[in-house]
Amino acid sequence: MELLTLIDLAGSVALLLWGVHMVQTGVQRACGARLNSLLARMLGNRFQAFLTGLGITAILQSSTATGLMITGLAARGQLDLAPALAVMLGANVGTTLIVQLLSFDVSSIAPAFVLTGVILFRRSQGAWRDSGRVFIGLGLILLSLRQFLMLLSPYTHKPELTAVLASMNSHDLAAILLGAAITWISHSSVATVMLVTTFATSGTIPLETALALVLGANIGTSINPVMEGSRTDPTARRISMGNLLVRCVGALVLVPALPFISALMARLEPDAARQVADFHTLFNVGLAVMMMPALTQYARLMLRLIPNPQESQQSSPGKPLYLDxxxxxxxxxxxxxxxxxxxxxxxxxxxxxxxxxxxxxxxxxxxxxxxxxxxxxxxxxxxxxxxxxxxxxxxxxxxxxxxxxxxxxxxxxxxxxxxxxxxxxxxxxxxxxxxxxxxxxxxxxxxxxxxxxxxxxxxxxxxxxxxxxxxxxxxxxxxxxxxxxxxxxxxxxxxxxxxxxxxxxxxxxxxxxxxxxxxxxxxxxxxxxxxxxxxxxxxxxxxxxxxxxxxxxQLFLGKEAPNAPAPSAGEPSSVAPSIKADTES
CATH class of the missing domain: 1.20.58.220 (Phosphate transport system protein phou homolog 2; domain 2)
Structure with missing residues (x-):
């Protein structure tokens, strides 16, 4: 594979990530406060929490963003750990919906999305302008995936690549590790699953290896919040580690059954792309079905594994506790x-x-x-x-x-x-x-x-x-x-x-x-x-x-805030001026 092709592939993945970023920021700008309010209201029970996580993640196209919103509510004491984990189970299912959509050939509507987004962005203000960002982001996602698959298709039957992938046949654990590594590096389970779909459709890898790679992609997308999250906030660590642990255990449990599962899915669905997408969704739905009844006990386990620090604030009062x-x-x-x-x-x-x-x-x-x-x-x-x-x-x-x-x-x-x-x-x-x-x-x-x-x-x-x-x-x-x-x-x-x-x-x-x-x-x-x-x-x-x-x-209900007094002459100061200049009172 030529260097230029590798750069093109990396650029396609970068364009995909940027498209997801535009969708996420557009939704947050348009209705971020309403999403937080909805999230806080819809967490009365585990089933509601699961559906809320699924819906918000389907809108944001980022389980990480949903996890951060949940962490904020939990850290403020507005949400217990058990419903927070239920939201993450729903978020895991929500991330599979875009793969379900992309398993069909919908790339032809990408230009229409971009055109609609540009019109809304240039001609509108407020929420409609932010909606334009969402449409542009969706168009970029579809365009990047089409470009990614087009660049990769000539190499699917290359002897060198075929030999490397064939070495993982009947080595499902190695395939899981490879899928997790690719997803962790690319920060996108969607890109990894679509890559696996391409290989499976072309016959480069057998279905069993493709399913193992999908399991690895599910683990890899849960590693990033653990690696990049706050190491001082135990609430954030419990949620991210709890989600990662569930997926790891679920993947390991399925490894012995992958030959049977692949044979069953091959009989039920002849299309390889649909087989990969359906397994991706069914894996996360299955985890949710198994974990929902046991979330209370699982939350207690996470509290024991990651207890609250006893003297963190007293021993180091100047150390920030909540800045993630x-x-x-x-x-x-x-x-x-x-x-x-x-x-x-x-x-x-x-x-x-x-x-x-x-x-x-x-x-x-x-x-x-x-x-x-x-x-x-x-x-x-x-x-x-x-x-x-x-x-x-x-x-x-x-x-x-x-x-x-x-x-x-x-x-x-x-x-x-x-x-x-x-x-x-x-x-x-x-x-x-x-x-x-x-x-x-x-x-x-x-x-x-x-x-x-x-x-x-x-x-x-x-x-x-x-x-x-x-x-x-x-x-x-x-x-x-x-x-x-x-x-x-x-x-x-x-x-x-x-x-x-x-x-x-x-x-x-x-x-x-x-x-x-x-x-x-x-x-x-x-x-x-x-x-x-x-x-x-x-x-x-x-x-x-x-x-x-x-x-x-508004604190001042239609009145301007009083001007802040400036420090008196000669008064010592240990801080730089703020963004807003102080004025004389």
Whole structure:
């Protein structure tokens, strides 16, 4: 086989994959949110879950995309493992439908699909434009397969190729491994099964070997989610590994029966292409029939095989837990949901830093407040991971609202990290300095600081609620908190000067006894802490000001979001500017 022919074959496979990608992205752009909503509603029982997985995969032409959607629901606690595995059984059947269609000669309608898609894409907007992408993708799939088979047909009777394939006769395990390897490399079970169909139709390989190659293709298409999926999310690993294990066991069970099955199918269906396609479908239907009654027990087995990590977050709080890069191209909406979950962890880490600072105010041990520093480093690491993850979103795959949502999450993270800078670089060193000097604020000076800290923790909870899109007030729910912090600072400043005036006019006061410096230094610490806590609140309010919810959940209900305040002059920052530039409030 010439090098040019190999390049042509590789190009045909690449065109097939690109066609599948266009179908998937077109469907997701046109009705991605509705598909997720439908998926969440139709999982009441295993049978519904199976049919839902079958239908969505038939539309998306990708069991991987369906698996990612299911993983997102399961990771959020909206779906148990047993129905998730039922969806994957349905998805496995759904991927066989395109092979059933292509087993007939439908390549002649490919130009009509492409023409229809181009017209819709160029003349329409919104969902119709995205439908044009779907038609173009379907046309490319048919064209690529026709080109692939045309290029391969002259070589089906080549002695060299025939000798290689003949060596697998009566070696079904070797054929299974070869089929799995080809599918894993090409990332397409459709291409592998159509290749097998070509060999079987031309008589290059016997039907038994063709069926073994199909079993390998089913295993190979389940390997990719395991290899490319998140290694830190146990939910994703259970679903992908559970699906792979079912197919591996099913294939091994059928190996001894392949001679009988091939003879039976040869009697029932004379067309070799139909024999391969029907076996591909019947294998996955058979797995579903056998596994559906035992899914509860199988889910328990997967939970034992892949348990939840016990101390992953405590031992490494800055390590992302939910960022799966496979979601970026396959399911951008779920990728944004994963980034949102990580952004909420920034709120938790900042709250823990404030708690450590508060503990340090009550003691002369500098290590109490110093416990906030590792948390600050973890926030910076996590923020960098979120930025890097969202930068990987493809504008061609994600819709415009999804890209805007990603920008809002980046802006949210930027404000959280500005607040972290203030706590780590200003507040914590000051509290540690006070501890080393054996200075503890008296109750009347400590009370405003603790009041601000408590309010900051409350504001962080509200900020996290806004991030989740559960806040429906017309205005930013934290906008009034600026007045509270300003009033506390003004009252503390007035009390400080009032105390100085009283001490300067009373005989035997601290000023006359030489304690004025100590009184002034203690009050200065308090006022500086109050000022810095107020700055922290400014960034929390700014984070809650971004329109972080979808159009049907608009936080500001027809009102523009308040502009986020820019950091004050000279304020340290550990993060790069977000996509949206901060403006003065």
């Amino acid at each position: 890069r496979l979601l970026l191209d396959k399911a951008p909406q779920l990728a944004i949901g994963s980034a949102t979950r990580e952004a909420m962890r920034l709120c938790d880490l900042l709250g823990a830093m404030l708690s450590a600072m508060k503990d340090g105010l009550r003691t002369t041990d500098p290590n109490k407040a110093g416990a906030a520093r590792p948390l600050g480093n973890a926030m910076e690491d996590l923020g960098a991971a979120i930025r890097s993850y969202l930068a990987g979103l493809d504008p061609d795959t994600a819709s415009q609202p999804e890209m805007e949502r990603a920008e809002d999450i980046l802006a949210f993270c930027t404000q959280m990290l500005h607040a972290e800078d203030i706590v780590e670089r200003s507040i914590v060193p000051m509290v540690q300095k006070m501890a080393r000097q054996r200075i503890v604020l008296p109750p009347d000076l400590l009370r405003p600081v603790l009041s601000m800290t408590q309010q900051l923790s409350h504001n962080l909870n509200i900020c996290a609620t806004v991030l989740l899109g559960r806040q429906t007030q017309e205005n930013n729910p934290l906008s009034g908190q600026k007045d509270f912090f300003r009033d506390v600072e003004i009252e503390a400043t007035a009390a400080y000067f009032e105390r100085l005036r009283n001490q300067s006019t009373e005989p035997g006061s601290a000023l006359e006894q030489g304690d004025a410096a100590l009184v002034g230094e203690t009050a200065t610490y308090q006022l500086t802490l109050l000022r810095d806590l107020r700055r922290v609140n400014t960034h929390i309010v700014a984070a809650a000001s971004y329109p972080l919810v979808t159009e049907d959940e």
